[in-house]
Amino acid sequence: MKKVNLGSGTTCLDDWVNIDSSFNARLAKCPRLRYLLFKIGILPKEYYEMPWSEHIHKVMVRDVRKKLPFDDESVDFIYSSHLIEHLRKDEAEKVLRECFRVLKRDGLIRLIIPDLELMARNYLKEIGEIRNNKGKKNYLPSERFLDIFGVGVERTKTPFILKIFLSGSRHRWMYDSISLTALLESCGFVDAQKRSYKEGELPDSDLLDNRPEHSLYLEARKP
Ligand SMILES: C[S@@+](CC[C@H](N)C(=O)[O-])C[C@H]1O[C@@H](n2cnc3c(N)ncnc32)[C@H](O)[C@@H]1O
Known part of the structure; x- marks a missing residue:
């Protein structure tokens, strides 16, 4: 089967x-290079810690x-x-x-x-809660909602271009x-x-x- x-x-x-x-998966085939890129700060810690090395033998890149x-x-x-x-x-x-x-x-x-439907519903629920003063303080539902589409604020230190390079992480359609x-x-x-x-x-x-x-x-x- x-x-x-x-x-x-x-x-x-x-x-x-x-x-x-994933480029990270490709790198897992060269563990020394992967470690070096991590050490000199090119491969961010969050990507280095992904357990690709354990799984790479099972992946067709x-x-x-x-x-x-x-x-x-x-x-x-x-x-x-x-x-x-x-x-x-x-x-x-x-x-x-x-x-x-x-x-x-x-x-x-x-x-x-x-x-997408669930996320839109959550967004509307959250802004409703804020308008009724029941929502979380210092929280903007719009930022989280826009983040889903890849147009929101970058919250990690990883340069955006590197993120795309490493994982193709941007959403292109929903x-x-x-x-x-x-x-x-x-x-x-x-x-x-x-x-x-x-x-x-x-x-x-x-x-x-x-x-x-x-x-x-x-x-x-x-x-
Ligand atoms: C958000 S992750 C999801 C990983 C896993 N399926 C899960 O549910 O946790 C998206 C995965 O798709 C892979 N990916 C994105 N575009 C791809 C493409 N064109 N060909 C193969 N893999 C791709 C990325 O490398 C990444 O590992």
């Missing part, structure tokens, strides 16, 4: 094909925007958590079309994304359940179902899922 995790980060299970293009390295209808399950919002909308569509190509008939895809379902359907998927954290039909969701506080979990099938 073939199971593929796209944009795995360091969440890599042994019996999955884990694919990630590859950009998912390229053709997926699998035959047509050869994959049983695809999992992708907090990846597609880092791609442009047209790139995400291309990746999902590739997922459709490589999945077997009746194969399942599980996508996890930051839920989805809610309606727009993600529409995107999946436009790529040929059917039966899109909203799921819960660690719940659904995809195997190992209980081991792979994270970020329950703001994620949308959606599964769909290739007919």
Whole structure:
């Protein structure tokens, strides 16, 4: 059975094909260089401490925007958590079309994304609380909301350009359940179902899922 995790980060299970293009993952193949870059201050501590070295032997370092390295209808399950919002909308569509190509008939895809609807609702709730003097003091909901889109205030010392270089961390598009379902359907998927954290039909969701506080979990099938 073939199971593929796209944009795995360091969440890599042994019996999955884990694919990630992080520069940090590439560096993990050269631990001395990685240590040196950390020591001279080029690789920030937060990136150096990511446990890539433990996982790199399980990762196929590859950009998912390229053709997926699998035959047509050869994959049983695809999992992708907090990846597609880092791609442009047209790139995400291309990746999902590739997922459709490589999945077997009746194969399942599980996508996890930051839920735009949930975030918008939280934003409105928080500004409502502030207007009613019930909100946290010295807190601007708008900053957190705008941060989601990559236009907010940078709060860490890492230069923005370096952040992009190291992890492709900027969000380029956001989805809610309606727009993600529409995107999946436009790529040929059917039966899109909203799921819960660690719940659904995809195997190992209980081991792979994270970020329950703001994620949308959606599964769909290739007919
Ligand atoms: C926010 S992290 C999510 C990691 C993990 N899936 C999780 O849920 O914790 C996004 C991951 O996608 C990877 N990524 C971003 N763009 C990519 C691309 N074009 N090809 C492959 N991986 C990519 C990044 O390197 C990063 O590890």
